[in-house]
Amino acid sequence: MASKQSGRLLSLDILRGITIAGMIMVNNPGSWNYTYAPLHHAHWHGLTPTDLVFPFFMFIMGVSTFMSLRKFHFEPSKAAIWKIVRRTILIFVIGLALGWFGQLCRGLASGESFTQAATHFDTLRILGVLQRLALSYGFAALIAIFVKSKYLSWLTALLLLVYFLILQFGKGFEMSEQNIIAMIDKALWGTDHMYKDYTPSGEQIALDPEGLLSTLPSIAHVLIGFLFGKLIVNNKDNHTRVEKLLIWGTILAFSGLLLQYGCPINKKIWSPTFVLTTTGFAAQLLGLLIWIIDIHKRERWSRFFHAFGVNPLIVYVFAGVLATLVSNIRFGWQGESISIKQFVYHSLLQPWAGNYFGSLLYALLFISVCWLFGYILYKRNIYIKL
Numbered sequence: 001m002a003s004k005q006s007g008r009l010l011s012l013d014i015l016r017g018i019t020i021a022g023m024i025m026v027n028n029p030g031s032w033n034y035t036y037a038p039l040h041h042a043h044w045h046g047l048t049p050t051d052l053v054f055p056f057f058m059f060i061m062g063v064s065t066f067m068s069l070r071k072f073h074f075e076p077s078k079a080a081i082w083k084i085v086r087r088t089i090l091i092f093v094i095g096l097a098l099g100w101f102g103q104l105c106r107g108l109a110s111g112e113s114f115t116q117a118a119t120h121f122d123t124l125r126i127l128g129v130l131q132r133l134a135l136s137y138g139f140a141a142l143i144a145i146f147v148k149s150k151y152l153s154w155l156t157a158l159l160l161l162v163y164f165l166i167l168q169f170g171k172g173f174e175m176s177e178q179n180i181i182a183m184i185d186k187a188l189w190g191t192d193h194m195y196k197d198y199t200p201s202g203e204q205i206a207l208d209p210e211g212l213l214s215t216l217p218s219i220a221h222v223l224i225g226f227l228f229g230k231l232i233v234n235n236k237d238n239h240t241r242v243e244k245l246l247i248w249g250t251i252l253a254f255s256g257l258l259l260q261y262g263c264p265i266n267k268k269i270w271s272p273t274f275v276l277t278t279t280g281f282a283a284q285l286l287g288l289l290i291w292i293i294d295i296h297k298r299e300r301w302s303r304f305f306h307a308f309g310v311n312p313l314i315v316y317v318f319a320g321v322l323a324t325l326v327s328n329i330r331f332g333w334q335g336e337s338i339s340i341k342q343f344v345y346h347s348l349l350q351p352w353a354g355n356y357f358g359s360l361l362y363a364l365l366f367i368s369v370c371w372l373f374g375y376i377l378y379k380r381n382i383y384i385k386l
Contacts, residue, residue, distance in 0.1 A: 009232070009290075009294075010293055010294065010299065010302075010306075011286060011289040011290045011293045011294055012060065012063060012064070012232075012286065012309075013305075013306055013309035013310055014289055014293060014299075014302045014305050014306060014309055015056070015060060015282075015285060015286050015289055015309070016057065016060045016064075016308070016309040016312050017302075017304075017305030017306055017307065017308035017309030017310075017312070018056075018305050018308075018309075019053050019054075019056040019057040019060065019312075020057065020308040020309070020312045020315060020316055021305060021308050021367055021371075022050075022052075022053035022056075023053045023054060023057065023129075023316065024315075024316070024319045024366065024367050024370055025039070025363045025364070025366075025367050026039050026041075026050045026053060026363075027319070027323065028319070028323055028362070028363050028366040028367075029359045029360070029362065029363050030341075030344075030345035030349060030350065030358055030359035030360070030361070030362030030363065031345060031355070031359045033355075034355035034356045034358070034359040035356070035359055035360075036356055036360060038050065039360075039363075041267060041268075042266075042267060043200065044175050044200075044266060044268065045173075045264040045265065045266050046264075046265065046266075047265050047267070047274070047277065047278075051267045051274075051278075052278055052281060052282075054129065054267075055221060055267075055274070055275070055278035055279070055282065056278065056281075056282045056285070057133075057312070058133065058136060058218060058221050058222055058225065059221065059222075059224065059225040059228070059278070059279050059282035059283070060225060060282070061133065061136070061137055061222055061225060062140065062221070062222040062223060062224060062225015062226040062227075062228065062229060063225045063226070063228055063229035063232065063286075064225075064229070065137065065140065065141050065144065065222065065225070065226050065229065066144070066225075066226045066227075066229025066230050066233065067229055067233065069141065069144060069145060070233070072145065074144060074145050074149065075145060076142075076145045076146050080145055081142070081145070084137075084138055084141040084142055084145075085138065087134075087137070087138070087386065088134045088135070088137060088138030088141075089134070090134075090386055091130050091131075091133055091134035091137070091313070091386050092130065092131050092134035092135070094130055094317060094386065095128045095129065095130030095131040095133075095134065096124070096126075096128075096131070098128070098130065098317065098320045098321070098324075099124055099125050099128060100118075100121075100124055101321065101324055102320075102324045103117070103120045103123070103124060104117045104118050105117075105324045105325065105327075105328040106328055107120060108328065109328040109329075109330060109339075122192060123192050123193070124193060125193055125194065125195060125208075126189050126193045126194075127185070127194075127195075127208055127210040127211065127212065128195075128210055129210060130313075130316075130317075131210060132210040132215060132218060133313075135215045135218075135219075136215060136218040136219050136221065136222045137222060139215075139219045140219050140222035140223050140226060141222075143155065143219070143223065144223070144226055149227075149230060152223055152226065152227060153227060155223070156220045156223045156224055156227075159216060159217065159219060159220040159223075160217055160220050160272040160275060160276075161272075162216075163213075163216045163217045163220075163272060164263055164271075164272045166180060166213070166216075167180070167263075167269065167271065170183075172269055173264060173266070173269070173271075175197075175199055175200075175205070175207065175268075176199070176205060176207075177205045177206055177207065179207060179269070180213065181207065181208070181211040181212075181213045181214050181269055182194075182205070182206055182207040182208070182211070184211065184212055184213050185206070185208050185211045185212055185213075186206060188212065191206035194206040194207075194208045195207070195208040195209060195210070197209070197268070207268070209267065209268040209269075211269075214269055214270040215270075217270045217271070217272055217274075217275050218270050218275075220272075220275055221270070221275045221278075221279060224252070224275070224279045225279065225282075228245070228248070228279075228283055228286075231244055231245070231248070232245075238290055238291075238294050238295050239295065241287070241290055242287045242288075242290050242291045242295070243287075244287075245283045245284065245286055245287030245290070246283075246284055246287045246288075248280075248283060249279075249280045249281065249282070249283030249284035249286075249287060250280065250284065251280070252276045252277070252279050252280030252283065253276070253277050253280025253281050253284065254280070255276045255280070256272075256273040256274070256275070256276030256277030256278075256280060257273075257277055259272075259273050259276070260273045260277075265277055289302075304371065306378065307371055307374035307375040307377075307378040308370075308371065308374050310374075310378055310383055311374050311377050311378065311382075311383060311384055313384075313386045314377070314384040314386065315370055315373060315374040317386075318370060318373050318374075319366070319370045322366070322369065322370065323366070325340075326339065326340040326341045326344075327339050327340075327341050331343075333347065341362075344362060344365070345358060345359065345362045349361050349362055349365075
């Protein structure tokens with residue numbers, strides 16, 4: 001069954017919506033000090049439910065890339081290249097703009113003038129979630145139209161193998177600034193433009209989880225999604241789709257889980273086993289959703305996620321802007337200056353729901369506001385493609 005937009009697979013929209021809702025929820029707790037364990041990223045090696053949402057979205061991006069490039073017959077025409085380059089630049093610039101907007105609002109909240117707050121370009125983070133999406137999509141899509149599809153699986157395996165060797169010989173599995181990922185980012189734009197993390201001993205280090213070098217396996221990640229998109233399109237029968245998604249998803253997931261003893265699963269460096277395991281899980285979940293929604297027609301439960309799934313990136317951007325505003329718009333309350341977020345969590349939710357459950361309720365409330373925004377667009381048949 002297709003969604004309201006002709007030609008779209010409802011199950012894919014629902015999976016996309018689930019991942020966007022998950023990304024928004026884990027990014028917006030009431031307090032980072034009171035967050036349930038499954039809603040935390042693994043500190044270094046390992047995998048939590050939270051570590052699945054971003055790679056799931058990248059997998060879906062790969063599936064969607066196959067479907068969108070069909071009209072260009074997977075050939076490097078001017079129209080295809082322009083669409084890919086334009087979309088890559090647009091998403092990357094929006095990611096930079098979100099980072100700049102966050103610095104602007106934090107500066108204004110701390111008492112700086114608009115000019116001062118708006119010109120902190122010396123500390124603007126260059127990379128980030130949207131930038132990772134942009135680069136991964138752009139390179140994967142260009143590869144898909146320049147390389148014949150029968151070679152893509154081999155190329156993907158080669159990318160992961162080369163990246164593993166780079167990690168192995170470049171201290172890539174070490175959480176330190178001697179890690180080759182950190183060293184490349186530091187050499188390109190300096191630590192002031194990088195994400196800062198903390199080692200288990202509490203030492204702050206500049207090691208970006210969306211580093212430039214770790215974009216290499218994320219390109220492979222999108223290419224795997226692209227190949228699954230080909231599998232879905234080439235198999236019209238939903239039972240066959242489910243069978244192949246579950247089989248290949250299981251092969252990938254088990255490969256990643258078994259190989260982790262030599263190559264740890266690690267989101268922050270986007271290790272090859274992280275790619276294999278998460279793409280495998282994503283394929284399995286997509287197969288399950290097709291079985292539930294498209295074969296057994298049980299879709300009423302999924303309507304909430306549909307509004308997220310048809311406008312994923314614009315809803316994610318809205319969530320980023322909203323999170324910045326509620327954290328930095330302040331007002332007087334009981335003799336103190338507090339932000340909207342502090343008021344909602346500390347004054348309304350925490351007193352009766354407690355620290356952890358109150359923090360979760362805040363995240364769910366935040367998701368509900370974002371859903372309302374997405375639902376308004378959905379009901380008005382407004383589909384914003386970045």
